[in-house]
Amino acid sequence: MFSHQQLEKFVANVFGSIGCPEDQAKLAAEVLISADLRGIESHGIARLKGYLRLWEKGRINPNPQIEVVHETPSTAVVDGDGGLGLVVGPWAMERAMEKAQTAGTGWVAVRNSNHFGIAGYHAMMPLKRDMIGITMTNASPLVAPTFSAERLLGTNPIAIAIPAGKEPPFVADMATTTAANGKLEVLMRKGESAPEGWIQDKDGVMTTNAFGVKEGGALLPLGGQRESGSHKGYALGAIVDIFSGVLSGANFGPWVPPFVNFLEPHEEPVGKGLGHFFGVMRIDAFRTSDEFKDMMDTWIRRFRSSKVVDGQKKVLIPGDPEREMEEKLRQTGIKLTPGVEDELLEISRQFDIPL
Amino acid sequence: MFSHQQLEKFVANVFGSIGCPEDQAKLAAEVLISADLRGIESHGIARLKGYLRLWEKGRINPNPQIEVVHETPSTAVVDGDGGLGLVVGPWAMERAMEKAQTAGTGWVAVRNSNHFGIAGYHAMMPLKRDMIGITMTNASPLVAPTFSAERLLGTNPIAIAIPAGKEPPFVADMATTTAANGKLEVLMRKGESAPEGWIQDKDGVMTTNAFGVKEGGALLPLGGQRESGSHKGYALGAIVDIFSGVLSGANFGPWVPPFVNFLEPHEEPVGKGLGHFFGVMRIDAFRTSDEFKDMMDTWIRRFRSSKVVDGQKKVLIPGDPEREMEEKLRQTGIKLTPGVEDELLEISRQFDIPL
Numbered sequence: 001m002f003s004h005q006q007l008e009k010f011v012a013n014v015f016g017s018i019g020c021p022e023d024q025a026k027l028a029a030e031v032l033i034s035a036d037l038r039g040i041e042s043h044g045i046a047r048l049k050g051y052l053r054l055w056e057k058g059r060i061n062p063n064p065q066i067e068v069v070h071e072t073p074s075t076a077v078v079d080g081d082g083g084l085g086l087v088v089g090p091w092a093m094e095r096a097m098e099k100a101q102t103a104g105t106g107w108v109a110v111r112n113s114n115h116f117g118i119a120g121y122h123a124m125m126p127l128k129r130d131m132i133g134i135t136m137t138n139a140s141p142l143v144a145p146t147f148s149a150e151r152l153l154g155t156n157p158i159a160i161a162i163p164a165g166k167e168p169p170f171v172a173d174m175a176t177t178t179a180a181n182g183k184l185e186v187l188m189r190k191g192e193s194a195p196e197g198w199i200q201d202k203d204g205v206m207t208t209n210a211f212g213v214k215e216g217g218a219l220l221p222l223g224g225q226r227e228s229g230s231h232k233g234y235a236l237g238a239i240v241d242i243f244s245g246v247l248s249g250a251n252f253g254p255w256v257p258p259f260v261n262f263l264e265p266h267e268e269p270v271g272k273g274l275g276h277f278f279g280v281m282r283i284d285a286f287r288t289s290d291e292f293k294d295m296m297d298t299w300i301r302r303f304r305s306s307k308v309v310d311g312q313k314k315v316l317i318p319g320d321p322e323r324e325m326e327e328k329l330r331q332t333g334i335k336l337t338p339g340v341e342d343e344l345l346e347i348s349r350q351f352d353i354p355l
Numbered sequence: 356m357f358s359h360q361q362l363e364k365f366v367a368n369v370f371g372s373i374g375c376p377e378d379q380a381k382l383a384a385e386v387l388i389s390a391d392l393r394g395i396e397s398h399g400i401a402r403l404k405g406y407l408r409l410w411e412k413g414r415i416n417p418n419p420q421i422e423v424v425h426e427t428p429s430t431a432v433v434d435g436d437g438g439l440g441l442v443v444g445p446w447a448m449e450r451a452m453e454k455a456q457t458a459g460t461g462w463v464a465v466r467n468s469n470h471f472g473i474a475g476y477h478a479m480m481p482l483k484r485d486m487i488g489i490t491m492t493n494a495s496p497l498v499a500p501t502f503s504a505e506r507l508l509g510t511n512p513i514a515i516a517i518p519a520g521k522e523p524p525f526v527a528d529m530a531t532t533t534a535a536n537g538k539l540e541v542l543m544r545k546g547e548s549a550p551e552g553w554i555q556d557k558d559g560v561m562t563t564n565a566f567g568v569k570e571g572g573a574l575l576p577l578g579g580q581r582e583s584g585s586h587k588g589y590a591l592g593a594i595v596d597i598f599s600g601v602l603s604g605a606n607f608g609p610w611v612p613p614f615v616n617f618l619e620p621h622e623e624p625v626g627k628g629l630g631h632f633f634g635v636m637r638i639d640a641f642r643t644s645d646e647f648k649d650m651m652d653t654w655i656r657r658f659r660s661s662k663v664v665d666g667q668k669k670v671l672i673p674g675d676p677e678r679e680m681e682e683k684l685r686q687t688g689i690k691l692t693p694g695v696e697d698e699l700l701e702i703s704r705q706f707d708i709p710l
Contacts, residue, residue: 072459074429075640103458104427109641145658147667152658160594170597172590178583197583204664222577222584228533228552229577235527235673236591238658239515242525246650247641253657270653285430286464286602295601298625302608303500303507303593309559312502318590 001333006355007045008033010344013353014048018055019062020084028086031117036334039325040173042182043118046340049347051084051115053261060084060114066091074103077248078110082273085116085137089276093125093133096280100131104285109248112272115139115259119159120173120322126161126280127169130289133161134279138244138251140258143177144218145234146226149204151218152254155181156240161319163283165293167300171319176237177219184210184219189339197224243277250275356688357710362400363388365699368708369403373410374417375439383441386472391689394680395528397537398473401695404702406439406470408616415439415469421446429458432603433465437628440471440492444631448477448488451635455486459640464603467627470494470614474514475528475677481516481635482524485644488516489634493599493606495613498532499573500589501581504559506573507609510536511595516674518638520648522655526674531592532574539565539574552579598632605630 011029016022036044054060064083068076076095080088092108099106116122116137123133139154155175162170175181179198187194187210194210201207202216206225213219221233245252250271257265257274283289306315336344348355366384371377391399409415419438423431431450435443447463454461471477471492478488494509510530517525530536534553542549542565549565556562557571561580568574576588600607605626612620612629638644661670691699703710 070642072637072640073457075459075636077641102428104430105460105462107460107636107640145661145670147663148658148661148670149664150661152661160590162594162597170593172587172594174584174587174590176587178578195582200664222587223533224579224583227550228579228583229529231671231673232527232529232531232577235515235529238525238673239517239527242517242651242654246647246654247636247638249642249646252650253654270650281430281462281602282427283602285427285462286432287425287604291604292601295607295625296597299597299601299608303503306500306503306505306507308502309504309555315500315503316586318586318593 001335003333004033004037004330007036007334010348010353010355011045011048014052014347014351015062015084017351017353018052020087021063024087027090028084031086031090031121034121035118037326037329038118038120038322039329040118040182040322041337042180042185045336045344047115049343050259050261052347054114054259057261059257059261059265064088068095074099074105074107076106076108078108080110080113080273082112083114085114085276088113089116089122090125092276093122093135093278093280096278097126097129097131100126100280100282100285104282106280108278109243110276110278111248111250113250113274113276115274116276118173119157120161120171122278123159123161123173124169124171127163130163130283132163132281132283135159135276136240136244137276138241138256138274140260141254141256142181142213142219143221143237144200144204145238146221146231149202150254153234153237153241154256155219156237158236158240162296163293164296164300167297168323169319170296170300170317171322173322176222176233176240178222178224178233179219181219184213188214197228240277244275245271247277248275356690358688359388359392359685362391362689365703365708365710366400366403369407369702369706370417370439372706372708373407375442376418379442382445383439386441386445386476389476390473392681392684393473393475393677394684395473395537395677396692397535397540400691400699402470404698405614405616407702409469409614412616414612414616414620419443423450429454429460429462431461431463433463435465435468435628437467438469440469440629440631443468444471444477445480447631448480448490448633448635451633452481452484452486455481455635455637455640459637461635463633464598465631465633466603466605468605468629468631470629471631473528474512475516475526477633478514478516478528479524479526482518485518485638487518487636487638490514490631491595491599492631493596493611493629495615496609496611497536497568497574498576498592499555499559500593501576501586504557505609508589508592508596509611510574511592511599513591513595517651518648519651519655522652523678524674525651525655525672526677528677531577531588531595533577533579533588534574536574539568543569552583595632599630600626602632603630
């Protein structure tokens with residue numbers, strides 16, 4: 001068991017030792033560990049080794065000169081200079097909040113970035129300022145569009161955080177696939193099979209073999225198959241890709257650089273790095289914050305108290321499970337899986353930083 | 356067979372005779388028939404009788420004073436004064452485009468409106484000005500959130516239209532449910548059963564009985580069941596509801612007024628009418644239109660030419676089927692189902708307007 005502070009400190013020290021300025025290393029650590037705290041282990045400290053491997057390959061710039069390269073009153077395009085997405089993301093979200101402050105809303109497309117942790121972290125940044133946060137990113141191609149046998153899209157998450165009054169905020173954070181890749185990794189570790197609709201094999205045939213993606217298959221868009229609406233999940237993933245990649249000047253679709261260091265980036269890129277898209281809407285650009293929050297409380301209470309189907313306890317509001325997990329883990333500390341702990345000990349020795 | 360011009364003229368005359376100003380009647384007819392042209396019959400002229408019944412009940416104002424009630428440089432809230440959504444929608448989308456022209460983007464929440472036809476019509480309006488269009492609306496409650504046995508959300512569609520260069524635009528237009536209600540109506544007419552994951556019965560048990568919704572059950576969010584991601588479809592439908600209803604001051608969730616005249620609106624509404632949400636982003640608020648369109652062509656061609664799974668012809672780009680349908684029906688004319696034609700003849704007699 002480690003407290004989240006211990007893990008954050010360790011990660012910050014490691015990022016510091018590869019050349020990140022101290023404040024950026026701390027921020028990156030906070031963003032990374034927020035995933036562990038919210039129970040999304042696949043995007044947390046388990047990825048530290050992955051970031052380091054990319055840095056070793058020269059694919060992450062530890063001290064980027066992040067800049068706005070184009071703007072209007074409500075928009076900006078940010079070049080992340082190849083920095084950690086964990087740092088570029090919050091920087092861009094700050095710009096979106098500044099735009100929203102003056103123009104009512106702010107929309108920032110980011111190119112030349114890298115994996116930014118959980119989308120939810122960034123989407124939640126504007127909450128304390130009575131603003132709605134929206135975050136998207138494209139990602140390594142692992143997903144086949146409906147009818148395709150090729151991996152052309154990432155799991156391309158969308159996160160949207162909406163403030164409430166007395167109730168906790170509404171926070172949706174979801175891959176646009178049936179299941180996130182992290183869930184598949186869990187099944188593979190346990191040697192279990194995957195539910196129908198999660199993956200197809202290398203020929204595009206739906207399979208319950210959890211190793212299907214590893215063996216050349218693909219994750220499926222939300223909906224699973226055509227009959228149950230996979231074309232909608234495909235469209236959502238495509239929109240995330242276009243907003244994050246095409247609007248910003250980043251790579252998109254099958255050109256997005258893979259997160260793993262053993263796959264090389266595309267030889268003929270169509271843009272720079274990978275892309276994100278951030279949106280912020282000031283509540284009082286529409287109606288008073290008090291009125292809005294009051295109605296959000298009404299919304300949340302009505303849904304949470306609705307009649308449940310047999311065998312279920314309650315209807316959840318998006319964000320409930322992650323918030324409850326975070327409340328718990330801030331108290332109990334975070335338990336790492338043995339494999340991850342071994343990796344961290346290896347990193348600890350390599351950089352001579354105590355875990 | 357009727358040409359779309361014949362149908363538009365008929366609808367415009369009918370709307371004119373209930374008191375719509377001539378230009379609004381024409382516009383409403385164009386929006387309504389665009390659904391038939393794009394092959395989405397459930398939202399086209401088949402709904403004319405529904406609009407008229409609401410008008411008879413005093414639930415549609417044929418000559419509304421639509422107005423902006425609040426604004427910032429990039430946002431506006433529009434009160435539709437109880438008008439036809441077919442008229443209020445385009446009016447609000449025009450305001451969003453004006454905002455985008457000066458601020459880079461424009462975001463308009465609408466309250467006190469009514470059913471606005473297909474979301475795709477409105478989302479496509481900005482295309483010719485090199486802008487991206489985004490449209491959402493809430494709708495009559497027919498959908499159960501994950502784990503709920505109650506209908507709390509509408510099919511709450513999202514439409515996003517993105518310009519391309521030499522390729523036709525990318526146009527996604529989708530309910531946030533596994534299947535739109537219109538598809539279910541087709542199955543009921545044919546006496547066929549529904550695929551798994553479309554509906555649950557009145558106790559919240561998944562069923563393939565196409566009459567399940569009619570018998571007190573509900574449509575299911577995209578994803579179908581928890582294991583295959585229905586909590587994501589639920590979150591998407593919820594976001595559409597909150598943006599359209601809570602931001603604007605319209606009704607939301609189970610309070611949204613039903614489209615059918617035999618169900619009364621809620622006795623204690625939480626807002627005015629139903630709500631829409633419109634977004635417009637100027638392409639050149641991010642990068643030059645030429646660069647963007649060039650990359651969109653690259654995106655579209657790569658996806659369209661991707662390797663297909665056995666038994667499929669090609670990977671589709673969102674909007675392909677509807678565009679091909681429209682090209683065909685503009686030539687051949689539109690064939691009405693006998694039931695719809697009978698209803699139109701009845702309307703023709705009632706208003707003394709030739710079909």
